[in-house]
Amino acid sequence: MIKTSEKLPPNIFVIFGGAGDLTWRKLMPALFDLSQSRSIPLHFAIIAVDRVEITEEALRKRLQEGVKTFARAGKAAAKEWHEFSQHIRYLQGDFKGKSTYKELGDLCESLEKEWGAKAQRIYYMATPPSLFGEIPSFLGAAGLAADRQRSRIVVEKPIGYDLDSALALNQTLAANFQESQIFRIDHYLGKETVQNILAFRFANPLFEPIWNRRYVDYVSITVAEEVGVEHRGGYYDGAGALRDMVQNHLLQLLCLVAMEPMVSFDADEIRNKKVDVLHAVRPIAFDAVHLSTVRGQYDKGWIDGKRVRAYREEDGVPPDSNTETFAALRLFVDNWRWQDVPFYLRTGKRLPRQASEVVIQFRAVPHQSFPAEATLDWQPARLVMSIQPEEGIVLRFQAKHPGPKMVLQPVDMRFNYRESFATPSPEAYVTLLGDIINDDATLFMRADQVEAAWRLLMPVLDAWKASPPRDFPNYPSGTWGPDATQGLLVQQGHSWPAPVELSAIRK
Numbered sequence: 001m002i003k004t005s006e007k008l009p010p011n012i013f014v015i016f017g018g019a020g021d022l023t024w025r026k027l028m029p030a031l032f033d034l035s036q037s038r039s040i041p042l043h044f045a046i047i048a049v050d051r052v053e054i055t056e057e058a059l060r061k062r063l064q065e066g067v068k069t070f071a072r073a074g075k076a077a078a079k080e081w082h083e084f085s086q087h088i089r090y091l092q093g094d095f096k097g098k099s100t101y102k103e104l105g106d107l108c109e110s111l112e113k114e115w116g117a118k119a120q121r122i123y124y125m126a127t128p129p130s131l132f133g134e135i136p137s138f139l140g141a142a143g144l145a146a147d148r149q150r151s152r153i154v155v156e157k158p159i160g161y162d163l164d165s166a167l168a169l170n171q172t173l174a175a176n177f178q179e180s181q182i183f184r185i186d187h188y189l190g191k192e193t194v195q196n197i198l199a200f201r202f203a204n205p206l207f208e209p210i211w212n213r214r215y216v217d218y219v220s221i222t223v224a225e226e227v228g229v230e231h232r233g234g235y236y237d238g239a240g241a242l243r244d245m246v247q248n249h250l251l252q253l254l255c256l257v258a259m260e261p262m263v264s265f266d267a268d269e270i271r272n273k274k275v276d277v278l279h280a281v282r283p284i285a286f287d288a289v290h291l292s293t294v295r296g297q298y299d300k301g302w303i304d305g306k307r308v309r310a311y312r313e314e315d316g317v318p319p320d321s322n323t324e325t326f327a328a329l330r331l332f333v334d335n336w337r338w339q340d341v342p343f344y345l346r347t348g349k350r351l352p353r354q355a356s357e358v359v360i361q362f363r364a365v366p367h368q369s370f371p372a373e374a375t376l377d378w379q380p381a382r383l384v385m386s387i388q389p390e391e392g393i394v395l396r397f398q399a400k401h402p403g404p405k406m407v408l409q410p411v412d413m414r415f416n417y418r419e420s421f422a423t424p425s426p427e428a429y430v431t432l433l434g435d436i437i438n439d440d441a442t443l444f445m446r447a448d449q450v451e452a453a454w455r456l457l458m459p460v461l462d463a464w465k466a467s468p469p470r471d472f473p474n475y476p477s478g479t480w481g482p483d484a485t486q487g488l489l490v491q492q493g494h495s496w497p498a499p500v501e502l503s504a505i506r507k
């Protein structure tokens with residue numbers, strides 16, 4: 001049974017690129033999951049708009065395959081799918097043709113007539129980014145964005161290619177929609193463990209008093225992927241790790257870790273606090289980029305006992321590509337809380353395993369009162385927030401090893417989502433699409449955040465472009481990136497923490 005709610009206003013969910021990969025892999029499975037777990041409005045229609053010639057029935061069948069493969073709710077039973085799929089309509093049309101928007105408007109009106117009520121309209125751009133600037137203008141010109149209260153637009157990343165293109169895109173959006181109508185997706189913000197950073201920090205009095213430069217030695221944020229570029233070589237080669245991951249996901253994580261407590265859970269209040277962090281990040285001078293950053297590209301190598309090819313051998317990637325598949329940065333947040341505490345960020349493809357985590361490394365105790373032989377295995381306290389693949393938190397601290405002598409040994413205290421909660425975490429898109437339907441913009445990026453993030457990274461992009469790498473490929477697949485990555489931390493006497501194993505929990 002799909003769950004519908006009369007409390008939710010009638011809703012028309014328009015997907016531009018409705019026959020495309022994102023819809024198949026993420027959007028439809030998430031909408032189906034929503035209909036199973038939370039609920040969809042009683043009056044609900046999904047209008048898939050695309051250029052391809054396909055019948056409504058054939059499209060529904062194709063989408064069912066995606067749902068079977070990717071929905072958390074698992075294989076949709078025939079009855080449930082049938083019930084859900086009745087909400088899906090197909091509109092074939094050119095994204096740049098006026099008539100498409102006319103037909104879309106007519107279809108929406110006829111649905112509203114049938115329901116006897118005005119509907120909220122969500123326009124989701126699941127298209128190539130080259131259309132992000134065009135679709136809003138067509139919608140605007142057709143009068144489909146005119147109802148400020150009821151219409152919304154959703155933009156996928158990449159939101160711009162650099163600061164100028166992001167500014168231009170934001171301007172086009174702003175010419176047709178108000179900021180409150182614009183939902184910019186960063187799917188990391190929909191991840192349960194990412195949202196838990198706020199809960200952990202601000203719902204517990206325990207850690208906030210020591211969450212600052214007096215107690216924190218450094219912070220590291222790792223988003224490591226085991227996979228390579230897969231089938232996305234064409235897109236990825238024009239982007240690279242800095243644009244694809246750091247500009248959005250890693251900087252968003254940095255904001256959540258470093259922001260000041262919010263006064264309320266109001267969307268703009270949280271987004272204001274986050275953007276304050278980006279404004280406080282010390283700009284990296286063009287001439288100093290090589291001192292604060294490391295870039296890398298994967299070579300062939302071994303992962304999980306399997307031979308994998310080099311980035312330059314991937315489909316859609318030129319054999320002399322200089323695109324980075326790994327990026328590491330050392331940043332500083334210049335404010336009272338964080339002055340001079342390094343924030344190390346790293347992300348890369350074809351690393352030994354998937355591991356996304358934030359590590360807060362605390363300072364050593366001010367005075368060592370234990371005998372030297374007690375502290376041979378001494379390590380400062382550390383808090384690890386693991387985002388994926390395992391979701392949870394590990395606190396490492398010193399304990400006395402059992403025995404007649406005072407010997408200190410680090411031990412781990414673990415919290416694991418899977419063990420603590422019976423309910424599995426929803427997929428990020430389920431959370432985000434649910435929030436769009438509920439008009440809650442808290443987890444979405446505002447124009448100024450996106451622009452501040454680009455502004456911060458422009459010197460890096462410019463400096464990297466000005467001096468192409470001479471050592472690419474510079475890390476074998478299956479390793480933790482180029483050797484120079486260690487150098488970023490060693491200068492300060494720091495080191496990248498090895499990813500934690502949450503599954504080591506003993507019952």
Ligand code: BG6
Pocket residue numbers: 225244245
């Ligand atoms: C996307 C990037 O935004 O995030 C991909 O474009 C990357 O290159 C992906 O693989 C990682 O997301 P997740 O949720 O698998 O960590």
